[in-house]
Amino acid sequence: MQTTQSSYYWVGSDEPFVDTKQIDQIGRVTLGRFGGCSRSGQYKNEDGAAILIGDDWEMTVVLDAHKTADSAALVLEQLAQHESRIRDDLDAPLTEAFRRIETTMLDLFQDPDFLAACATLQGETACLIAVRKGRFIWWFSVGDVVLYLFHPELMNMGQAALNQRQFYEWIGRANTFALPVPSYARGIRELRQGENQLFVTTDGLLECPGTPYVEAMQIDKALQSGGVEELFATIEALGVRDSTTVVTWRVTIEEHATRPSDT
Template sequence: MFKFSWIGSETHFVDLPHIQQYKNLSIGRFGGNSSAGQYKNEDGCIVWMNEEQNWEFVMILDAHNSAESAELVEETITKEEHNLTSIFNKPLSEAFLELDHHILHIFQNPLFLARCSEVQGETACLIVLRKDKYIWWFSVGDCILHLFHSELADMQQYQLNQRNFYEWIGNVNTFELDVPCYSTGRRELRKGMNQLFMTTDGLTECPHTTFDNPKDIMKVFDHSQSPHDSVLQLLKEIEAKGVRDSTTIVSWTVDIDQNASEPSNK
């Protein structure tokens, strides 16, 4: 099992695009340009991959007003590794349903909420589990999840989650509201090669680029270069365009050999 975790307050990658590769999965980090005024990185991520059980679990974080909220969420999820991986390894019919309940249990825990009230700032949080030919996600805030597949692209479908602003975990906390606000979803992957792409918003809000359009991100991966080089190309371009905000990208491919749903009259 591959395990990776990182918080930008530990290594900020300002002025330094960096790619970490594990088999078909790329982790890209860039802290922004010091020439644009950047001096810190408040992103974070966790990646767990179990090839034997055929799943990947990824969380990305985009904090502001300090990295303390990202540090708290990363620490909390890491401590839940045993409970979470036990859920991931259950049959599909049970795993996603239990995951819904358990993630809510974690974020609504009174002890966790008390710690959130003590941190400086708050974080967006996007969590994704891919198991077999299905993907599940849980989104608080404005991080982005794309799914690139030729059949979906033909229908102009790229983005899975909806970005939601004014929604965080931390000192200002959606789970302190009378009605906690977040989004979650599930999707069947298509037969063939699926490219999953998660990013914080430094990439999509970089000036003088069009990466707010997922079609233009997909074009980078459609070239014959490796996924590692594609992620590096994205980071190099926003570096050249003078981006200030930090960017964290996690992208990986999943080759599905099972048929996906089709209309009954096809």
């Protein structure tokens, strides 16, 4: 679709990557795509992704569409058409940026022309938008794409997933933004001091036969030992049918993170 030095848009109907593991570095972000195994019956890819990078922020978008990839393509087109507004939002001071980007996303997904276009589609898509700016991560989640934050302090507490999968939220023909009140999740989390790894995945990775990565600890272990290559090699060997799209990047935080007060 569109590639520049700091922006990248992709939809699986253009490049399905069936039987192909494609791992690319887009600036500071790693994008991995595996369209699934034809021997298991796969013949198409309905995922999508976008990566935008600024001086002090990264924005990643991962989509998992159903029936066709048309809904993923429409969301990406809407974001691309308004990229200048998005960049203005995220270039704003940290105290304003997340409020502004959430307002923009709601405006774009509830725009009457966009909703009318959605109503003509075949199928719908889940969508997770994640923005890292400064020492914070903000996310906007519709459906069942998952965002993880891997850091030793959090993993020791059994905490990794930042959002919960929702199975009846979409953008497209079935559209929870056409409701009187839109249905979505959003959140903000402070990153921890040291190295933080952010990781977003569609459900092909989580629902692979044999469920090698159903637990966050298993994903973290694979990323530490062999990266996205190891994740994809494992699910290919197990004959995964569903396509898998992941984005991941590391952020090192120098500042001290919030801790309990002395007792």
